[in-house]
Amino acid sequence: MSLSVQERAEYVATFRFIQVFLMETLARWVPPTPEMEVKVLFGRHIWDLAQQADALGRRGYELRAPLQFSLRPAESYVEVLEEFARTNTTPQKIHGFYDVILPGLAARYRNYLERTDRLLDEPTVRVVEKILGEFNRMIGESEALRKELSQLRLTDKDWPAGLAKREASEANIVVRRSSAAVA
Amino acid sequence: MPKDDEHSVSTAGNLDPALFGPAPARDERFTEKRRWIECANFPNDHPLRIIEFFHRQMNEELNGVENAAQSLADFPDTDWKVRMSIARQCADEARHVEMFRRIFESRGGKLGEYPILNFQYRIIANLGDLLSRLVVQNRSFEAGGIDAVSFAIDEARKRGDQELVDLFEMQQADEITHVRFANEFISETIRKDPRAALRVAKALTLASTAFLEVMGREAIEKVAYLTDEKGRLEAGFGLAEVKAATTQAIKRRASYESH
Numbered sequence: 346m347s348l349s350v351q352e353r354a355e356y357v358a359t360f361r362f363i364q365v366f367l368m369e370t371l372a373r374w375v376p377p378t379p380e381m382e383v384k385v386l387f388g389r390h391i392w393d394l395a396q397q398a399d400a401l402g403r404r405g406y407e408l409r410a411p412l413q414f415s416l417r418p419a420e421s422y423v424e425v426l427e428e429f430a431r432t433n434t435t436p437q438k439i440h441g442f443y444d445v446i447l448p449g450l451a452a453r454y455r456n457y458l459e460r461t462d463r464l465l466d467e468p469t470v471r472v473v474e475k476i477l478g479e480f481n482r483m484i485g486e487s488e489a490l491r492k493e494l495s496q497l498r499l500t501d502k503d504w505p506a507g508l509a510k511r512e513a514s515e516a517n518i519v520v521r522r523s524s525a526a527v528a
Numbered sequence: 529m530p531k532d533d534e535h536s537v538s539t540a541g542n543l544d545p546a547l548f549g550p551a552p553a554r555d556e557r558f559t560e561k562r563r564w565i566e567c568a569n570f571p572n573d574h575p576l577r578i579i580e581f582f583h584r585q586m587n588e589e590l591n592g593v594e595n596a597a598q599s600l601a602d603f604p605d606t607d608w609k610v611r612m613s614i615a616r617q618c619a620d621e622a623r624h625v626e627m628f629r630r631i632f633e634s635r636g637g638k639l640g641e642y643p644i645l646n647f648q649y650r651i652i653a654n655l656g657d658l659l660s661r662l663v664v665q666n667r668s669f670e671a672g673g674i675d676a677v678s679f680a681i682d683e684a685r686k687r688g689d690q691e692l693v694d695l696f697e698m699q700q701a702d703e704i705t706h707v708r709f710a711n712e713f714i715s716e717t718i719r720k721d722p723r724a725a726l727r728v729a730k731a732l733t734l735a736s737t738a739f740l741e742v743m744g745r746e747a748i749e750k751v752a753y754l755t756d757e758k759g760r761l762e763a764g765f766g767l768a769e770v771k772a773a774t775t776q777a778i779k780r781r782a783s784y785e786s787h
Contacts (some may be wrong), residue, residue: 368615369604375597375618376649379553381590381625381639388622391600395615397722402608413608 347462350397351524354408355416355455357401358527359519360473362415363426363450364398370430371442378435383497390483397476404472410527418518425511436499443487444505449512451480467511546762547738548647552594557640559588564747566641583642584630588629591648592621595665598649603658610658613709617666627695647742649737659717659724660731666710668735670703674760675777677703679753704763711764718733751780 348356371387371394378384402413419421429446432438456475463470491497499505543562554560560566567584570577596617606614629639652665677700684692718724739746755774761767 369601372597372600372615372618376594376653379555381555381558384590384593385622385625386626388597388618389640391597392615395612399612439684444756 347429347458348460348466350408351527352519352521353461353466354410354414354527355519355522357405357408357469358410358414358416359418360450360454360457361398361401361405361413362417364394364401365415366426367442367446367450368394370426371429373391374438378438380435380494380496382490383435383439386486389486393479393483397479400472400475404469407468409438414527416520416522416527419515419520422512422515422518425508428511429508436497437504439482439487439491439497440505441508443484445508445512447480449483449509451477452513453518487510529709543650543740543741547654547734548650549649549742551646552591552649552653554644554646559640559643561643562645562647562742564645564743566643567645569747574607579632579635579637580642582628582635583637583639584644586625586628587644587646588648589624591620591646592665592670593618593625594649595661596621598653599658599661606658610709613706615740617706620706622733624699624702627699631691631695645742647738651738652752655731656729657727657732659714659727662710662713663728663731664735666706667714668732670710671707671760671763671765671773672701673703674707674763675753675756675773676751676754694740701758704759707760707763707765715764749780754778 353417368391371391375384375387375391378387399413403415406412426446429441432441454477458470458473461469551560568576568580570580588590596614600611600614600618603611633639636686648665648669652661652669655661655664677696681693681700684690684696714728718728755770755772757774760770760773765773
């Protein structure tokens with residue numbers, strides 16, 4: 346079943362909410378994170394996440410939503426994000442963000458690409474595919490840093506699996522609205 | 529791994545808690561001092577002066593990342609265009625950290641070799657609104673940086689240090705962009721609400737008092753450079769503001785030279 350323009354706008358606005366949330370999470374982590382190299386990594390990726398949110402916000406406008414419009418995802422997913430944002434240690438921040446949260450969001454983007462009509466919705470496809478490429482680069486940069494700094498290794502090896510299970514527990518994170526609530 | 533409040537900070541001469549917030553976290557490689565006088569202040573002709581400067585500047589750029597990131601986190605309702613500029617500043621300052629780290633290490637420096645100061649973060653993140661923070665971080669400290677870097681470019685060129693000229697020129701271009709967006713935000717805020725000018729004045733007074741407490745008169749009066757008028761105009765300052773800054777810089781230098 347194909348998606349309507351409004352449904353596409355809802356997906357895009359929900360993705361934008363997550364991108365902004367992740368940008369703010371990295372930003373909040375920068376001052377209390379001790380390692381200089383990690384602050385630098387987060388600082389660079391804040392700008393990546395902002396640009397991705399911006400591209401989604403402009404695409405949402407083309408889909409007849411207000412410019413730079415965000416929709417709050419399903420509450421259970423927001424709770425996972427909020428709990429993760431309170432993570433204290435640097436290894437958990439790094440592993441959780443780059444091994445669980447970003448790949449989880451990438452899976453949701455890929456799912457969207459499978460559902461949408463790639464011809465009708467080509468501008469969104471291009472935005473999302475660009476973001477997916479950038480996620481790969483960001484994850485690669487975090488892996489390179491982990492190789493450089495051994496103290497970033499996670500001691501609790503089960504922790505990411507637990508987070509991944511919670512992250513994936515809500516398959517559909519888009520909350521349907523009336524058209525008036527989106528426009 | 530040390531936590532936020534466990535890294536090494538000198539206890540000599542506590543700073544006024546009304547003017548300074550908590551320090552940002554640093555790992556065990558770094559030793560934080562509170563005042564300029566406690567740092568490794570080599571004489572102008574000392575071979576280590578420039579190496580120590582790279583280390584100090586690297587940490588100041590890290591304060592730039594921390595301040596921009598803190599503002600992004602603290603003020604989620606700010607206009608998206610301004611948030612985009614602040615996010616961009618996070619990445620620019622992070623790149624500057626890496627630029628200064630690269631030149632510092634390539635010339636024999638070792639991370640943590642010299643003490644650091646975190647006064648910029650402690651002053652700016654302590655201000656309660658975005659207008660005040662951008663006034664101090666971008667319009668005051670970074671604008672001062674435009675002037676300082678112009679002087680440093682000339683000095684590096686005289687020494688034939690092209691690597692450093694290239695670094696400073698890139699840093700200056702980025703700083704002009706940061707000051708420009710802050711100037712636009714400040715002008716627009718005051719245009720909408722003229723009373724905001726009072727907050728600007730208060731923030732500058734607080735920052736100036738705090739800056740003096742950290743640096744002392746000795747460090748401030750030693751500043752040799754004047755104003756980069758072209759850079760400041762590009763960064764969105766008005767002609768009258770630029771001329772006033774130049775007059776102030778000339779007076780400061782004359783006062784130092786007369787001692």
